[in-house]
Amino acid sequence: MALWQLRATVADRPGFLSVLTASLALRGVNILTVQVHTTEAGAVDDFLVDAPAELTADDLVAAVQRGRGRDCWVARCEAQGLADQPTRALGLASRLVRDPGALDESLRSLLGADSVTWRPVVAGPTGAERGSGAMRLPDPYGGSFEVHRAAPSFTPAEYARARALVELAGAVARRAVDPVTLVLSDGAELTVRPALPEDLPAVLAMHRRCSARSLRLRYPASGAATPGRLRRLLSPARGVALLACAGGADGQPERVVAMANLAAEGMLAELALLVEEGWQRRGLGGALSRRLVGYGTRAGYAALLAHTPAGNVGMLRILDRLSLPSTVDRDGELLTVTVSLHDRPAVAPPVPAPPPVELPTP
Missing domain, CATH: 3.40.630.30 (Gcn5-related N-acetyltransferase (GNAT))
Structure with missing residues (x-):
C-alpha cells in the first residue's frame, strides 16, 4: 500500500461525494482523511488515501474522474501526512509562540508551498488569486508575504488558515517585547x-x-x-x-x-x-x-x-x-x-x- 494526497472538485450537491468515494473504493483505495473546502466553483475535497502499491497517479486520476470529480491533483505523501490538518496547524502555532521569526517556514509547511517571499510593500490586493497557486498575505510588521506553489490552486480556506497564522505571529511578536x-x-x-x-x-x-x-x-x-x-x-x-x-x-x-x-x-x-x-x-x-x-x-x-x-x-x-x-x-x-x-x-x-x-x- 502507498500513501497519496488527492484533491478534486465535486459538485456541491447531495450524493456526489459518495459517488467519488465509491469509485475510489472499487480500486481498493482506503480514504484515511477528507477535508472539504467550499468555493464558488464547488466543493474542493482534499483526501489522504492508502492505495494498492500497483496503482499509479494516472490510475487514481481516472478513478476520480469516473466518480464525477474534476480538476484532479495527485501527489505521493510521506508518513507525516497522517497528521490531520488541525493537528499540524496547532503544532505550527505552538512553534510560532516559541519563535515568531519562523513565520515564513511555518507558512511553507502549512501550505506545502514551493516558495515564500517577503516584499517591502503590499503590491496589489491581498488574498488567494482565484484558480492559481499564488497568495499574498499582509505582514504584521509591514510589507507582505507572497506564497507560491505549482499545484494545486489555493482555496479560500487555505488563505484563511494562513492569514490566521500570520496574525498569530504578529500578536506574539508584539508581546515578545520583554518588560x-x-x-x-x-x-x-x-x-x-x-x-x-x-x-x-x-x-x-x-x-x-x-x-x-x-x-x-x-x-x-x-x-x-x-x-x-x-x-x-x-x-x-x-x-x-x-x-x-x-x-x-x-x-x-x-x-x-x-x-x-x-x-x-x-x-x-x-x-x-x-x-x-x-x-x-x-x-x-x-x-x-x-x-x-x-x-x-x-x-x-x-x-x-x-x-x-x-x-x-x-x-x-x-x-x-x-x-x-x-x-x-x-x-x-x-x-x-x-x-x-x-x-x-x-x-x-x-x-x-x-x-x-x-x-x-x-
Missing part, C-alpha cells in the same frame, strides 16, 4: 512593558492627569484622544505600544505615567509619546523612544516618522539624541521628522546626560 525595569538618572524606578487592551482605564486616567498643553503636543490635530482611539493605540494592527508604570510593588497600585506608540504602515512607522508632567525632563521619553527604535529596527522598518508641533522642544530634543540620520519637513506649525533606521553613523555624538539604565524584570 524591563527602567532606572532613571535620578534613581527612580519604573516598569516598561507592552500595553494590553485591559490597560485602557489606567491610560485614560493618565490622560486626565495630563495638562492641556501636553495633550495638545501629543495630539496636535484635536488636543485629546477618545476611548476608541486609545483602544486602537493600545492594540495596533502593526507596531507596538509601550507603557511606563510606577508602583506595583509592596501592595502599591500600578499607575501608568507614560505611553509610547509605534504604528506601522508598509515600511514606515509613526512614533509618538505622552509623558505625564511629573515625569517629564527625567529621561523617560528618550528611554521609551530608544526602545521603540530597537523594535522598529528588528521589524525591518525603513524609517520612523514623528509628527509634532514646532514648539515641542522636548520631543525634538529626544529625536535629535537618537543620533540617527533624520530629515525635517514643515507644514505651517507642524513638523514631520523622518528618522532613518539604516546607514547609522559609525560613531554617535556624546550624550549630554547619562541615559537611564534598563534592568531585566524578574
Whole structure:
C-alpha cells in the first residue's frame, strides 16, 4: 500500500461525494482523511488515501474522474501526512509562540508551498488569486508575504488558515517585547512593558492627569484622544505600544505615567509619546523612544516618522539624541521628522546626560 494526497472538485450537491468515494473504493483505495473546502466553483475535497502499491497517479486520476470529480491533483505523501490538518496547524502555532521569526517556514509547511517571499510593500490586493497557486498575505510588521506553489490552486480556506497564522505571529511578536525595569538618572524606578487592551482605564486616567498643553503636543490635530482611539493605540494592527508604570510593588497600585506608540504602515512607522508632567525632563521619553527604535529596527522598518508641533522642544530634543540620520519637513506649525533606521553613523555624538539604565524584570 502507498500513501497519496488527492484533491478534486465535486459538485456541491447531495450524493456526489459518495459517488467519488465509491469509485475510489472499487480500486481498493482506503480514504484515511477528507477535508472539504467550499468555493464558488464547488466543493474542493482534499483526501489522504492508502492505495494498492500497483496503482499509479494516472490510475487514481481516472478513478476520480469516473466518480464525477474534476480538476484532479495527485501527489505521493510521506508518513507525516497522517497528521490531520488541525493537528499540524496547532503544532505550527505552538512553534510560532516559541519563535515568531519562523513565520515564513511555518507558512511553507502549512501550505506545502514551493516558495515564500517577503516584499517591502503590499503590491496589489491581498488574498488567494482565484484558480492559481499564488497568495499574498499582509505582514504584521509591514510589507507582505507572497506564497507560491505549482499545484494545486489555493482555496479560500487555505488563505484563511494562513492569514490566521500570520496574525498569530504578529500578536506574539508584539508581546515578545520583554518588560524591563527602567532606572532613571535620578534613581527612580519604573516598569516598561507592552500595553494590553485591559490597560485602557489606567491610560485614560493618565490622560486626565495630563495638562492641556501636553495633550495638545501629543495630539496636535484635536488636543485629546477618545476611548476608541486609545483602544486602537493600545492594540495596533502593526507596531507596538509601550507603557511606563510606577508602583506595583509592596501592595502599591500600578499607575501608568507614560505611553509610547509605534504604528506601522508598509515600511514606515509613526512614533509618538505622552509623558505625564511629573515625569517629564527625567529621561523617560528618550528611554521609551530608544526602545521603540530597537523594535522598529528588528521589524525591518525603513524609517520612523514623528509628527509634532514646532514648539515641542522636548520631543525634538529626544529625536535629535537618537543620533540617527533624520530629515525635517514643515507644514505651517507642524513638523514631520523622518528618522532613518539604516546607514547609522559609525560613531554617535556624546550624550549630554547619562541615559537611564534598563534592568531585566524578574
